[in-house]
Amino acid sequence: xxxxxxxxxxxxxxxxFQGFRGSLDSTFRLQWRKPKKAHRTLxxxxxxxxxxxxxxxxxxxxxxxxxxxxxxxKHHRGYVENLNRQIVGTELDGMTLEDIIIASYxxxxxxxxxxxxxxxxxxxxxxxxxxxxxxxxPSGDLxxxxxxxxxxxxxFVEEFKSAALTQFGSGWAWLAYKANRLDVGNAVNPCPSxxxxxxxxxxxxxxxxxxxWDYSPLLTIDVWEHAYYLDYQNRRADYISVFMDKLxxxxxxxxxxxxxxxxxxxxxxEEERRRIEEDEDRMADSEAIEMYLDSESEDSETD
Amino acid sequence: MALRSVISRKTLGSxxxxxxxxxxxxxxxxxxxxxxxSALEPAISVEIMRLHHQKHHQTYITxxxxxxxxxxxxxxxxDSSAVVKLQAAIKFNGGGHINHSIFWKNLIxxxxxGGEPPHGALGWAIDTHFGSFEALVKxxxxxxxxxxxxxxxxxxxxxxxxxxxxxxxxxxDPLVTKGPNLVPLLGIDVWEHAYY
Numbered sequence: 001x002x003x004x005x006x007x008x009x010x011x012x013x014x015x016x017f018q019g020f021r022g023s024l025d026s027t028f029r030l031q032w033r034k035p036k037k038a039h040r041t042l043x044x045x046x047x048x049x050x051x052x053x054x055x056x057x058x059x060x061x062x063x064x065x066x067x068x069x070x071x072x073x074k075h076h077r078g079y080v081e082n083l084n085r086q087i088v089g090t091e092l093d094g095m096t097l098e099d100i101i102i103a104s105y106x107x108x109x110x111x112x113x114x115x116x117x118x119x120x121x122x123x124x125x126x127x128x129x130x131x132x133x134x135x136x137x138p139s140g141d142l143x144x145x146x147x148x149x150x151x152x153x154x155x156f157v158e159e160f161k162s163a164a165l166t167q168f169g170s171g172w173a174w175l176a177y178k179a180n181r182l183d184v185g186n187a188v189n190p191c192p193s194x195x196x197x198x199x200x201x202x203x204x205x206x207x208x209x210x211x212x213w214d215y216s217p218l219l220t221i222d223v224w225e226h227a228y229y230l231d232y233q234n235r236r237a238d239y240i241s242v243f244m245d246k247l248x249x250x251x252x253x254x255x256x257x258x259x260x261x262x263x264x265x266x267x268x269x270e271e272e273r274r275r276i277e278e279d280e281d282r283m284a285d286s287e288a289i290e291m292y293l294d295s296e297s298e299d300s301e302t303d
Numbered sequence: 304m305a306l307r308s309v310i311s312r313k314t315l316g317s318x319x320x321x322x323x324x325x326x327x328x329x330x331x332x333x334x335x336x337x338x339x340x341s342a343l344e345p346a347i348s349v350e351i352m353r354l355h356h357q358k359h360h361q362t363y364i365t366x367x368x369x370x371x372x373x374x375x376x377x378x379x380x381x382d383s384s385a386v387v388k389l390q391a392a393i394k395f396n397g398g399g400h401i402n403h404s405i406f407w408k409n410l411i412x413x414x415x416x417g418g419e420p421p422h423g424a425l426g427w428a429i430d431t432h433f434g435s436f437e438a439l440v441k442x443x444x445x446x447x448x449x450x451x452x453x454x455x456x457x458x459x460x461x462x463x464x465x466x467x468x469x470x471x472x473x474x475x476d477p478l479v480t481k482g483p484n485l486v487p488l489l490g491i492d493v494w495e496h497a498y499y
Contacts, residue, residue, distance in 0.1 A: 168391070168475075
């Protein structure tokens, strides 16, 4: 979480695959819709420009040093600087990056800070989705879920590539973990099972990301033209293929999946707890009413 | 080197094969540039002009033609959901063709007057509606820089109110999507491929 720049960089040193920014604390996501009024420090918290967890030339020849110098050094940096300028002195100042994104998304009626905030998050997530010597196939639980939810790894790759290719204009393609929940305030999924928590491929325009749909992003590819133009020009399909074959950091994706699953499980427990509490409250209320009626009723035969 | 927009007509008529109706679908081909690829240097490089014209614009045309063929089939079959589904591809690729066709004509080498401020009726209209040519440039620059993602900046005229407007559109949406009375005068491609 962004308290100060110092703690943020310390935590990233110990957790290189932090990708989905957040702790294993299951209550974190439940609180994130409310701006954090506690823990305000006197120093204005600045969102920082995090470098990729590798040097800018280490993804060559698949992604050139030159394009990373522009992409990270100009585009990503620009989003960070513009965001900090936009939020200073406002109620968004001091909030975590994710909180700023959700607040500025504003149910689709974006506040001015949305694009910059989301793009900062998206780019950090993108750098951490790649690594030198990446590519190959995923393994373990991630591979199991990919095969379960897409039929095969090859079918997943096809769907992911297609999403990346058909995102008109600027945007992103994602692999995300979706914990199905009924979208009604007080309803719960009547038949929760492992099958409801599934992997999906989604695409999004411009700065939008799956956090705003309450999904857990696991992997992303940037398909804004600036992400590939210097290396691949108009050949977006080639860029996507090379990304899949040579760049994807599957360890990071697996790690993010574990976090997503434990968050989903934690949320389920929390909702179950709340439901039980509500049921108990309702039972207690109705008992009180019955007692009231018995003492008032003259037709009572409870003697 | 004169601009010519070649429109080919494909007709599967009843070539003695007993089809019950003639099928005529107008498809499109890439218009020539009214100047060499290198003519706009150093403002726009020859590499970008070539890529922009032969790859990007051509791709929009290819996909536009494909979408039109699929639309014709869907309409003939009465397949409404296919018809509606194709609208996005038509808007995107057809819009791309429209917009880029305008774009090439908006540019001219400096040796032939490119970059000179407008005179005559247009110059007067700009001064009237924006105060000065410099003010217009400032406004167009600001709108273009502020556009998030891919899109176009336009100087247009509202046919009904007879006023000049500066507008932006997203992706390949033509100016008319911002108002049915808007006519594009000048369009600036601010997709990253236009300047990267």
